[in-house]
Amino acid sequence: MSSLDKVVAITGASSGIGAATARELAARGAAVVLGARRTDRLDALVAGIRSGGGRAELVEADVTRRADLERLVALAVDRFGRLDVLVGNAGVARIAPVAALDVDDWDAMIDVNLRGVLHGIAAALPVFREQGRGHFVTTVSTSGLKIVPGQAVYAGTKNAVRTLLEALRQESTDGVLRTTAISPGYVRTELVDYVADPEQREQAQQAMADLGISPDAVARAIAFAIEQPDDVEIGELTIRPTRQG
16 A cells, blocks of 8 residues: 555644645645644645645644544544554653753653653554554654753653654564654754743754754655555654754
8 A cells, every 4th residue: 555545644733744744645645634733724734735636634633632632533534434644743842951840841741742642552553453554653853862961851752752662563563553763853843942941942943943954854754654565664764964963
């Protein structure tokens, strides 16, 4: 089965990598079901995809709420008869030293970056099992590969997800399930726009502006992983700017 006839649900689809992935996959013929908190942006994205002849649906989805992920999966099945791929892309980044004790920010990253992925797995796995086929594609980060000060909890959540996906892979060698961890480096997105400390926010934004690659590059990598035959699993992909250290 090629991506041309796959049904793909995407979280965090209102901007950045999620929106780019929606456009890329829809252009290749996939039906995309988009979830995010900012439905005004989803409305515009879906309208653009449909105007180009693509298939797209949307639902308001906050990944910290398990019921929202269940609604996202249910919409895909109700509208298109199945769900082939869940792209878990929703994420938040807060940058600060551990000693700052920004416990609320820690909770936010754990809730979105880790618990949100678990909610997606809980919602989609029964459907994948019933179908006899399914694919989890999850956005991780190079922050989990190269640990730097200020990103302890963020990197911790990303490494937790990497571990989760690897364990799920090993539990699922019956040919039904595939897992792919996508680890982007600097990508021009809004990820760091919500860092509280103005100086750290400006530094992160400048690094993205100087080094960042287009979200379209990550979208093409996701499409590559999805397009593989059912007996081929792209377990991990790392995508970074050539100038990133």
